[in-house]
Amino acid sequence: MTAIAATMRNELIGLGGFVERNVYLTKRYILWDIAFMVWTIANTLTIVFIARVEHLPPAEENKLATILLVGAVIWAFLGIIFEFMTETVAWERWEGTIEYTFMAPVSRTMHLFGQGAFAVLYGLIRATILFFAVAAFIGIHTPHANYGAAFALLAIASISFIGVGMMTSVLPLISPEKGAQLGFVAQGLMLVVSGVYYPVSVMPHWMQVVAKISPATYVLRGDRASIVSGTGLAWADAWPLIVIAVASMPLGLTIFHVGERHAKKHGKLKRSG
Amino acid sequence: MSTFAAPTSLGTSVRRDLPAVEVENLTKVFRRRDPKAGRFARRSLPALQEVTFTIERGECVAILGQNGSGKSTLVRLLSTLLLEDGGEARIFGHDAFHEARTIRRLVNRVSVEASFFKKMSAQENLSYAARFYGMTPSQTRTAIPEILAKVGFPPDRRTESMMNLSRGMQQKVALARALLTSPVLLLLDEPTTGLDPRSKLEVQEFIREVRRTHDATILLCTHDMGEAEALADRVGLLDRGQLLFLEPVAEVKRRYGVQTLEEAFFAATGRTFEEEHDEDDEIREVFG
Numbered sequence: 001m002t003a004i005a006a007t008m009r010n011e012l013i014g015l016g017g018f019v020e021r022n023v024y025l026t027k028r029y030i031l032w033d034i035a036f037m038v039w040t041i042a043n044t045l046t047i048v049f050i051a052r053v054e055h056l057p058p059a060e061e062n063k064l065a066t067i068l069l070v071g072a073v074i075w076a077f078l079g080i081i082f083e084f085m086t087e088t089v090a091w092e093r094w095e096g097t098i099e100y101t102f103m104a105p106v107s108r109t110m111h112l113f114g115q116g117a118f119a120v121l122y123g124l125i126r127a128t129i130l131f132f133a134v135a136a137f138i139g140i141h142t143p144h145a146n147y148g149a150a151f152a153l154l155a156i157a158s159i160s161f162i163g164v165g166m167m168t169s170v171l172p173l174i175s176p177e178k179g180a181q182l183g184f185v186a187q188g189l190m191l192v193v194s195g196v197y198y199p200v201s202v203m204p205h206w207m208q209v210v211a212k213i214s215p216a217t218y219v220l221r222g223d224r225a226s227i228v229s230g231t232g233l234a235w236a237d238a239w240p241l242i243v244i245a246v247a248s249m250p251l252g253l254t255i256f257h258v259g260e261r262h263a264k265k266h267g268k269l270k271r272s273g
Numbered sequence: 274m275s276t277f278a279a280p281t282s283l284g285t286s287v288r289r290d291l292p293a294v295e296v297e298n299l300t301k302v303f304r305r306r307d308p309k310a311g312r313f314a315r316r317s318l319p320a321l322q323e324v325t326f327t328i329e330r331g332e333c334v335a336i337l338g339q340n341g342s343g344k345s346t347l348v349r350l351l352s353t354l355l356l357e358d359g360g361e362a363r364i365f366g367h368d369a370f371h372e373a374r375t376i377r378r379l380v381n382r383v384s385v386e387a388s389f390f391k392k393m394s395a396q397e398n399l400s401y402a403a404r405f406y407g408m409t410p411s412q413t414r415t416a417i418p419e420i421l422a423k424v425g426f427p428p429d430r431r432t433e434s435m436m437n438l439s440r441g442m443q444q445k446v447a448l449a450r451a452l453l454t455s456p457v458l459l460l461l462d463e464p465t466t467g468l469d470p471r472s473k474l475e476v477q478e479f480i481r482e483v484r485r486t487h488d489a490t491i492l493l494c495t496h497d498m499g500e501a502e503a504l505a506d507r508v509g510l511l512d513r514g515q516l517l518f519l520e521p522v523a524e525v526k527r528r529y530g531v532q533t534l535e536e537a538f539f540a541a542t543g544r545t546f547e548e549e550h551d552e553d554d555e556i557r558e559v560f561g
Contacts, residue, residue, distance in 0.1 A: 009407065010406075010407035013404050013407050013408070013409060014404055014405045014406075014407065016404055017401045017402070017403075017404025017405050018401075020400065020401045020404060021390070021393075021397075021401035024390075024393050024397045024401065025390065025392065025393065028392040028393060028434070029392065095388070095389070095390050095391065096386050096387075096388035096389070097388050097389065097390060099349070099352070099354055099382075099384070099388070100382075100388060100402065100450075101405070102353075102354060103352045103353055103354055103377055103380070103382065104377060104402070104405035104406065105374055105377035105378045105405065105406060105407075106405045107374070261356065264354065264355050264356045265355075265356045266303070266304070267303050267346075267355060269354050269355070270349075270354070271386065271388065
């Protein structure tokens, strides 16, 4: 085996190690995961019930409920990705394993990809359960839905979300005390400009400009069209996501690398307590 | 004879003709807020000051020092977890600060805290950690039970959560984790601190066995003078970031004309080993 092939092999095994670790943790915390799922469903219901307030005709009410549900599901999905990426550092610092992970001979690219890959898998499973549980509870009908296109767009968007998540995962490295919370601030800001429960057009002009660089804008618009009207995968939604993914991945890695150097220089790459 | 040793588990060759560790004028300074001097004022605290030493391949060297003396800073610099502010460090000829990926294949470490995902079992913790070093599931299926048996870990507790294990048991798993990856340089940062006497003896005996059976060089940082004397070929004293000596114990005692290492510490520093350390030492301990 050539040196490059051996390195690649080790890197992929290392990536698998991060996925494996998160599988073990999910198994060990399965009851907490069930409780978290129940909370997410309840939280989503509080949003989707708003569709019934105006006593709209049934078809209109169903459409509004679906639009709100898609927003809530994307919010939950994005929340999982940001949570896992931010926990790349925060959870390890809390458990005390951070030094062992950062001194292991696996590249930071595979480290962050491994976290991201598991987050996407876990997030997709949760998003699916959330969507169908709330739809069944409220009685939402989606006779024209094109779930294949909705999933495909979400999968493309996931790459951009991981890239943005890499940028936020550096925050606990720089600020051990409040970095994780700042990650959630970033998530909230991204969704507020992306039209999570409303069309982008209702926002002030400057927010509409910012919405153009948020991947959530395109996945919310595309998935709503696929689920409400059965639209196929639209190139107009896919290409911006591909561009954002291509830009955000190297940018996220560079930002993480700079943050890691800062932490190593100032003695912050260590366990807490 | 070839100048290269057998490759490690990750395929990194190690030069036999070079020292295991070469440290030259290594300096690390932490900058911390100084509220006494003003709201935005900062001051520099040297954690290591121009430390120079060499460790030969296969040697066991102990570095003694009080809390905040710079021992952990030294270990963390050699583990690629800190960047230097001056000087150099080479491990088997590789620059510790510019060839970090290579160094990480050669080094592993056991620290005072066992540091595991507490809900996960010993088996699970070792399993995922081994992947970072390129070990496949088929390799760890046999390697993990073997290494845990070697450190005297009961087989029936392999799948139990780490949080249910005693400190001594957790430290055995930490040793197993370090050895699983066949490191050629093992950094032990107070590996027996906080252990009960029996666990302490077991861990010390295991360190001796590692020296007998593995091709490993050991840097042991401790504040236990008896442990240093019992395990190491040479003993060094790090005091407030400065390496005062690094010699065989007999040489140290002869040099200061004393009977014990405690007396040697007093002769070298003018303080007793148990004496309270100052505020700067505490800050060095926290950030180093």
